[in-house]
Amino acid sequence: MIKxxxxxxxxxxxxxxxxxxxxxxxxxxVRATRNGFLYVILTNVRTRNWGRKMxxxxxxxxxxxxxxxxxxxxxxxxxxxxxxxxxxxxxxxTLRNSLIGFAPNASKxxxxxxxxxxxxxxxxxxxxxxxxEGQPSDTIHLIVSGxxxxxxxxxxxxxxxxxxGLPREFANLGLLWFDKVNYxxxxxxxxxxxxxxxxxxxxxxxEQPDIAVAFGWLISAENMMLGERVQxxxxxxxxxxxxxxxxxxxxxxxxxxxxxxxxxGDSFEIGVTQAQLADLLGLTPVHVNRTIQTLISExxxxxxxxxxRLLNPAAAWREANFSPNYLHPYKRTAEPQDAAASGRF
Numbered sequence: 001m002i003k004x005x006x007x008x009x010x011x012x013x014x015x016x017x018x019x020x021x022x023x024x025x026x027x028x029x030v031r032a033t034r035n036g037f038l039y040v041i042l043t044n045v046r047t048r049n050w051g052r053k054m055x056x057x058x059x060x061x062x063x064x065x066x067x068x069x070x071x072x073x074x075x076x077x078x079x080x081x082x083x084x085x086x087x088x089x090x091x092x093x094t095l096r097n098s099l100i101g102f103a104p105n106a107s108k109x110x111x112x113x114x115x116x117x118x119x120x121x122x123x124x125x126x127x128x129x130x131x132x133e134g135q136p137s138d139t140i141h142l143i144v145s146g147x148x149x150x151x152x153x154x155x156x157x158x159x160x161x162x163x164x165g166l167p168r169e170f171a172n173l174g175l176l177w178f179d180k181v182n183y184x185x186x187x188x189x190x191x192x193x194x195x196x197x198x199x200x201x202x203x204x205x206x207e208q209p210d211i212a213v214a215f216g217w218l219i220s221a222e223n224m225m226l227g228e229r230v231q232x233x234x235x236x237x238x239x240x241x242x243x244x245x246x247x248x249x250x251x252x253x254x255x256x257x258x259x260x261x262x263x264x265g266d267s268f269e270i271g272v273t274q275a276q277l278a279d280l281l282g283l284t285p286v287h288v289n290r291t292i293q294t295l296i297s298e299x300x301x302x303x304x305x306x307x308x309r310l311l312n313p314a315a316a317w318r319e320a321n322f323s324p325n326y327l328h329p330y331k332r333t334a335e336p337q338d339a340a341a342s343g344r345f
Contacts, residue, residue, distance in 0.1 A: 094144055094194060098168045103214035110208040117200040124148075124187035126271075131172060133184035138198045141171040146191025147271045149280075150183045161280045163226065164188070164272065166252050173219055176202050189271035189306070224326040233282045236320075238291050241281045243320035246301065250310055251324045267302075267309040 095118075096111050103110075119139070124130055124146070131137055133153060141148065148165040150172075162183060165171040174181040175198040205212040225248070232241045253268035272280070278288040295301040300316060302309040310316050317323075 094142060094168065098142060098170070099211065099214045102217045103210045106208070106210040106214070110211050113204045113208055114196075114201070114211060117196045117204060119195045119197055121192065121194055124191040124193065126187060126189050126191075128187045128191075129184065130187060130193075131181070131183075131185040134180055134182060135184075136180045137172075137175060138179075140173060140175050140196045140198050140201060141185075141193040142196060143167050143169055143171055144192040144194060146193075147188035148185050148191060148193070149188055149272070149276065150185050152183050159279070161276060162229075163222075164249070164270075164280065166249070169252070170218060173215065173222070176205070176215070188276075191271075221327055228326075238281070238283050238287055239294070240320055241283070242288070242291050242295070243300075243316050244322055245277075245281060246308060246310060247313070247316050247320050247322040248324070248327070250308070250313075251327060267304075267307045269306050270308060271306055 095114050099106070099111070099114070121144070130141065130148060131139075133151075143165050145167055147167070148171045149161050150163040150165070151159050151161050153159050171185060171193070172181060205215060228244070228248070232244050236244065249270055250268045270277075274288055274292075275285050278285040281288065283291075292301070292303065296303060299311055302311055
């Protein structure tokens with residue numbers, strides 16, 4: 001029926017293109033779209049010359065594009081918008097904060113060389129895919145805020161979270177030696193990261209042995225974290241798994257502070273949902289929720305949205321059999337004293 005109406009009104013012989021009908025001082029351009037909508041655009045064209053008519057058609061199509069704009073971002077990540085000078089200063093500061101504890105003897109020149117490998121700063125939306133599993137890439141992400149999760153998928157499409165990255169941690173150092181890795185990554189909440197060139201960073205590490213040692217420590221600590229997680233999945237109860245995760249994450253959140261015992265009872269943020277936490281711990285969301293409520297009722301843990309607090313770190317460390325010495329090469333932290341004090345976030 002639409003075709004009949006269009007033919008009778010505008011004399012068109014095809015459907016799905018632009019129709020024109022000459023009027024005393026203008027032309028009417030009508031656009032029929034696949035979704036059935038019609039857009040009528042009146043353009044002042046005071047001539048019946050077909051060349052001018054085609055120019056009017058092109059102009060009308062631009063207007064139509066704005067009216068029917070359904071553009072979708074090609075990437076889930078958008079570049080951040082600081083000035084170039086601020087970005088360089090921020091990059092150097094973030095890199096120093098991330099590596100100074102692992103490379104106390106490194107010079108400022110060495111950190112500047114690392115900062116020169118920064119390509120850009122990016123902001124990732126919650127849940128955005130940052131790296132696809134098996135995708136070649138030359139970008140290493142240093143998390144500035146938020147967090148990132150690594151995951152692996154099965155042949156049937158099932159996904160398992162295998163690691164969580166926190167602020168001031170490198171998310172995918174495997175790209176230093178491989179052009180692609182066997183895991184994917186997505187953003188936990190609103191996440192900002194610095195993007196470093198893996199090839200340039202590899203070249204810098206050859207020339208800066210102190211920094212190269214620091215990256216070796218980082219990879220070793222990451223491997224030991226994965227070993228702890230495998231043991232927890234195989235041998236620990238749901239309560240012990242959750243406590244171990246909270247102890248380790250809380251320590252990692254404050255590991256770069258000057259005092260080794262500072263912040264062990266302070267609040268820290270984890271940008272994971274309950275379903276993601278259950279996936280990481282190898283449990284069901286219902287079981288995780290029940291375990292969390294039990295720890296809260298016992299006064300072991302406090303929670304407020306994404307913020308967590310260990311109210312009695314000593315008891316939590318003992319029950320989870322947690323020792324943080326594998327997380328940092330130059331800090332040997334004694335077990336904290338028993339504490340029953342609670343505090344606000």
